[in-house]
Structure formats: C-alpha cells, structure tokens
Amino acid sequence: MLTLPQQQYIRLMREVEGCTISEIARNRNISWRTAKKYADKNDWNIDFGPRIRQKPVMEPFQEVVDTWLAEDRQLPRKQRHTAARIYQRLKNEYGFTGSDRTVRAYVQKRREQMAVEDAQAYHRLEHPGGEAQVDFCTVQVSKDAKLMEYKLLVASFPYSNAAFVYPVPRENQECFLEGLKRLFEKMGGVPTRIWFDNLSAAVVSVEKDGQRKCTDAFLRFCAHYRFDAVFCNPNKGNEKGHVENKCGYSRRNWCVPIPVFTDQETFARELTEIEQADRQRPHYAKGVTIEELWHQETPKLLALPDKPYEVLRLDSAKVNGYGEIRFDNASFFLPGVQPDADVLLKVFWNRIEVYDSDYQKLAQFPRPYTGKTMDIPWREVLQSLQKKPRSVNHSQFVRLLPLVIQQFVLARDAGGAPNEIKLRLGWLSEWLTCYRLDEIAQALEKEWLADGHTGAFCDRMIHRLYTIRNPQKTLPEVLPTARELPAA
Incomplete structure (x- = not known):
C-alpha cells in the first residue's frame, strides 16, 4: 500500500499537472489500476469497522x-x-x-x-480570488464570572477582505480540522489555495530542504477537500499578513467587550452574525462593499464534496482494575467492561466514543476540556467603581456579574442614584472578603428580590450568607460582621 504522501502526490499530478492515468502509472512505476484508484479518489475519510468491498x-x-x-x-x-x-x-x-x-x-x-x-x-x-489565509488567535471569554481562554480559527480572503471565524476550545488537530470544515460550510465552498503557519496540528516537522512533513490526518483532509496547502517559512508570519491583521481586527472589534460564553453553539452563532454584518462595510481600497467583492469571489471556490469529512482520530486504551480508561489526563468509567480489556476509541473534537473489539459502541464521553481560567479581582474592580459610581452603566465587568448582582449594583430600583450605587458597591466588596459570588447571588435572590431594600437589609444579608455557608449550624444570637466570619 502506498504511503499517504505518495497517494497525495498522485492526486496532485492528476489535479494540478493534468497528467493522465497512464502517465502517472509510468512516472510512479505503479500499475494503472493503482494510479486510477488514488488519482480519482474522492472520499478520504478513515475506514472504521469491517471492510466492505465495493465494485x-x-x-x-x-x-x-x-x-x-x-x-x-x-x-x-x-x-x-x-x-x-x-x-x-x-x-x-x-x-x-x-x-x-x-x-x-x-x-x-x-x-x-x-x-x-x-x-x-x-x-x-497578486491575490486572485478564491485564495485564503488561516490562523488561530486567542481571546478571553467570561464563563460563570471567570475569564476563560478560547481560540478563534480565522480565515481571511485578501481579494475581498472577507473573514470567517469559528471558535474552538483548543489548537489541537481535531479542533483545527473541525474548525476548517465548519468554515468551509459557512463559505459555501473551499478556497483553492490556503496559507498556514507551521502549526503542530498540521505539520510534524520542517525538513532541511524546506519541505513539510504533514500529519496523515491533515493530508487526508486536504485530499478530501482538494485545496492546495501552502506553509509560511518559520517565524515569517508576515507572509500571511492579511490574516494576522484580521486576527487583531476580530479580537478588537468582535470580542470587546469580553463575550459572555454560555455554550459553543451560541458563541459560534453570535460570531457568524457579527462577521455577516462586518461584510456590509466598504472595502478599504476598492470603493465597494466587502459583501459585493465576496459575491465576485464565491464562484472561484471549489465545490464542497458530496460527503463531508468526518474529523476523528482512532486510538486504543486498556481498561484498568477499576474499570476505567485514561485519556486526555482524565479517567472514564466503563461499567460492565472487564479489567485488562482492550477498547477502541474514536476521538472527535468534542467527544470520545468507546468501542469493543467487535465495533460495538460501549460509551460516549465529552472531552475533558477545562479551559484556562483565572479569577477576576472583583474587590479591586468594585473599589475602583466606587470612586466613579456613574461608570457602572458602562463597565464591561458589571456585565460579567450574575444577573441578580448586576441589578443590585445598577440600583435602578433606587433611580440609579450615585450615592446608592456607591453604598451597594461597598457592601458587595465587603461581602466578597468572606463569600463567593454565587453565594452572594443566592442570598440576594432571597433577601433583596423578596423583601426589597429596607434599613435592616445589610444585617439580613449577613444572616442569609452565614446560613448558606453553614446550613447545619444554629444562628448565634449576635451574628459576627463580615470581617469576623471565617474566610471562604
């Protein structure tokens, strides 16, 4: 069987150089039938399961x-x-x-x-229509009032200045190829030529002569969608300067203020709406809108294949004595599977499917992406807002607070008076010395939304927070102040 680089070279001889099957067979010293098989091969998905011979x-x-x-x-x-x-x-x-x-x-x-x-x-x-540049960029999103690092896969077209973006949690091979596939589907076609960095998801190594040794999965993907992959020289990002600029543009204009992340599908849909609206602006040099230029460029795209490429990686694992398998530095329990049994894994960008030796599906698990998160220094943020209470309506950090805390801080029930906002920011900062945001939100739902704001409100909040933190304890007759309570 020929190696994947040999198979791809045969396809390129057929597609790019226009060689006949007989010429390919003579040039590569292979049989006519073998040359025909790889030159006109359309489906490059990984075979999985028992082999079925097709006529x-x-x-x-x-x-x-x-x-x-x-x-x-x-x-x-x-x-x-x-x-x-x-x-x-x-x-x-x-x-x-x-x-x-x-x-x-x-x-x-x-x-x-x-x-x-x-x-x-x-x-x-020059950049003829139908050519694209692709790169990753990193953005911060807010999830559960914490900052999380997320990746945007950006594809830009120098001819029209159109851009397409798809968010993924990592820069690994599965996320990279799945993101490319989703971008092609949004474009309605495939760029004829795509420029990349030497990213590890596609390139194993750069040889001495400058040739790239690509991963088998990337070679299959290129062959399936029939585009020509071009790689920049190492440390020469300027060779794909259009997408470098587009990454900065999308980060500054599409992800400021910090997006609130609820789930993958919602975030992807929001970015699609933003990029569609962005194409309505005029091109920086050509005097027409980006959308008009994109319509001129669309016919130059390659047609999407009839069968989408299924992005996956095949792997295997052994069940340990606890009935678990290890993958991505996490353990997954397989009920009913004997210890020391070998299982097959189909690894997708967002899930792992487990099969036995007869290709029967045993289980499915989400991939254990946790994301790089960091706590927002809320007390420092609130103390800064206290100095300028009118600025809370414009603060991007206030948007990241739980909804009930947002409503409490904005003080619209008190007419948005600056003095009231300043007072509430002080209370919130004080409560945060001992309690988490989710505990404060839970207490506000009980006390502030239920009974409104009275003179004894702050005392009731301290009682409520103590009860939430210590549900099994009896309230003391004299409750300590927030500063006297044990830290979270």
Missing part, C-alpha cells in the same frame, strides 16, 4: 466550451467534461455540425490558455 462505479465526466471549462475547474476531475462529451452535448443540444476533431483542438487550446493565465496571475504576486 468500482464509472461516473460520467462533464466539461463545456469556455464557460463549461471554467465551471469544471471548481469540480472534481472525474466529474469534468471530456472533449468527446463536449462534442456530444454541442451536437445534441445545440445542433453543432462540425467534426469531433475540431472540438478536441479547440478544447486543448483553451485549456493551455487558461493555464497560462493562471501562471501569470501567480507570477505578479
């Missing part, structure tokens, strides 16, 4: 004169027209009376001219 199916090739030839460049080669088929269609549909030889000569001439036009475009170092 080869011959599908028609489609091509058309001029317009047809241009459209054919967006389709897989085995779905393109041959000169013979063009002649048949011209004869049957348009009453063409010329000879087969005339059509063949014209088709050959037009193909050569189109190849020269493409070569000239790349020689001028």
